[in-house]
Amino acid sequence: MSVPFLLWLFIFKYVPLWGWLTAFQNYKPYKKFSEQEWIGFDQFNFLFTDESFYRILRNTFVMSSIKLVLGFVTAIVLALLLNELRNIFFKRVVQTISYLPHFISWVVAASIVTTVLSNEGIINVLLMKIGVLDSPILWLAKGEYFWGILGGTEVWKDVGWNTIIYLAAITTIDPSQYEAAEIDGANRLQRMWSITLPGLKPVIVVLLIMNLGYILEAGFEPQYLLGNGMTSDYSDNLEIFVLKYGIEESNFSLATAAGMFKTVVSCVFLISANSIAKKLGESRLY
Numbered sequence: 001m002s003v004p005f006l007l008w009l010f011i012f013k014y015v016p017l018w019g020w021l022t023a024f025q026n027y028k029p030y031k032k033f034s035e036q037e038w039i040g041f042d043q044f045n046f047l048f049t050d051e052s053f054y055r056i057l058r059n060t061f062v063m064s065s066i067k068l069v070l071g072f073v074t075a076i077v078l079a080l081l082l083n084e085l086r087n088i089f090f091k092r093v094v095q096t097i098s099y100l101p102h103f104i105s106w107v108v109a110a111s112i113v114t115t116v117l118s119n120e121g122i123i124n125v126l127l128m129k130i131g132v133l134d135s136p137i138l139w140l141a142k143g144e145y146f147w148g149i150l151g152g153t154e155v156w157k158d159v160g161w162n163t164i165i166y167l168a169a170i171t172t173i174d175p176s177q178y179e180a181a182e183i184d185g186a187n188r189l190q191r192m193w194s195i196t197l198p199g200l201k202p203v204i205v206v207l208l209i210m211n212l213g214y215i216l217e218a219g220f221e222p223q224y225l226l227g228n229g230m231t232s233d234y235s236d237n238l239e240i241f242v243l244k245y246g247i248e249e250s251n252f253s254l255a256t257a258a259g260m261f262k263t264v265v266s267c268v269f270l271i272s273a274n275s276i277a278k279k280l281g282e283s284r285l286y
Contacts, residue, residue: 023257029250043257053241053258060237063218066151068211074159076200079166080192098160110225113153114140140226143234150222150235165207166200173199202283209277209285213270216262238262 023044026037047053078098085091101109116122117139124136139145173195181191220239227235238258246255270285277284 020256020260022253023260025253027253027256029252039253043254044261046254047257047261055233056236056238056241059234060216060218062147063150063223063237064215066147067154067218068215070151070155071158071162071211072204072208074155075162076166076197076204078159079163079170079200080196082163082167083170083196084188084192095160095163098163100160101157102161104157106221106225109153109157110222113149113226117149140228141230143231146227146231146234150226153222153226154219165203169200169203170196205277205282206285209270209273212273213266215269216266 022036024038024040026039028036082091082095085094104112118124119136119138123139124133127133128136139149177195178191181195186194216238218237218239220237220243223235223237223240224243227240242255242258245251245258274284274286
């Protein structure tokens with residue numbers, strides 16, 4: 001049963017790696033491979049001497065970190081709270097409502113966020129009603145607000161979906177532990193802290209290791225759809241950088257070099273996190 005998946009992995013993930021050779025060429029699509037000009041590490045030298053690349057690298061790290069931290073914290077908290085609900089109907093309703101945004105395309109989600117944050121959007125209206133603001137703020141026109149807006153949007157869209165694996169992990173915890181703790185007089189908060197969270201610890205550690213492997217995968221659609229010229233100093237990331245040079249400027253070699261850099265850094269983070277977990281005696285990937 002695993003053969004189709006392994007074939008897909010090999011064909012779409014490993015076979016295209018030969019394309020990394022273009023990072024060391026002045027690649028021209030209309031030339032044969034044997035006719036391409038080899039330029040060594042010139043594209044990498046350009047990357048590491050370009051000031052805008054370090055700005056983009058900063059944005060990518062910050063947005064990925066915000067997504068990682070908020071995604072873990074909010075999903076774990078929601079899973080703990082849902083697990084404590086005793087009214088099954090209400091629990092199902094909350095789960096459904098929290099899951100739904102995940103199935104909305106980013107085009108629709110970005111339109112909703114843009115409308116909510118517009119001059120006449122509900123955020124500005126509420127803040128002016130309670131006296132926090134005197135006049136509307138152009139939230140999506142100020143770069144310093146972009147990271148917060150993106151983090152909040154990511155949480156709204158994916159928090160329900162991210163709780164699924166934690167809720168599944170909670171069901172594997174032995175119920176007798178809760179019964180024993182209740183007999184000993186532990187309240188709900190104490191049971192969550194002393195039983196549920198330790199029971200989730202192996203899953204949390206493994207997911208953290210895996211997500212650190214995507215530390216430079218800040219996303220593309222939300223940044224591209226919510227960002228604009230006024231916020232580009234904060235919204236542009238590696239994916240947009242690759243799009244700009246690879247498609248708009250047809251510099252495929254530079255785009256490939258940036259993609260290689262992202263892959264190497266991600267592998268370093270993944271292996272390092274797994275090694276640290278191994279030394280600490282925690283759950284790990286291998």
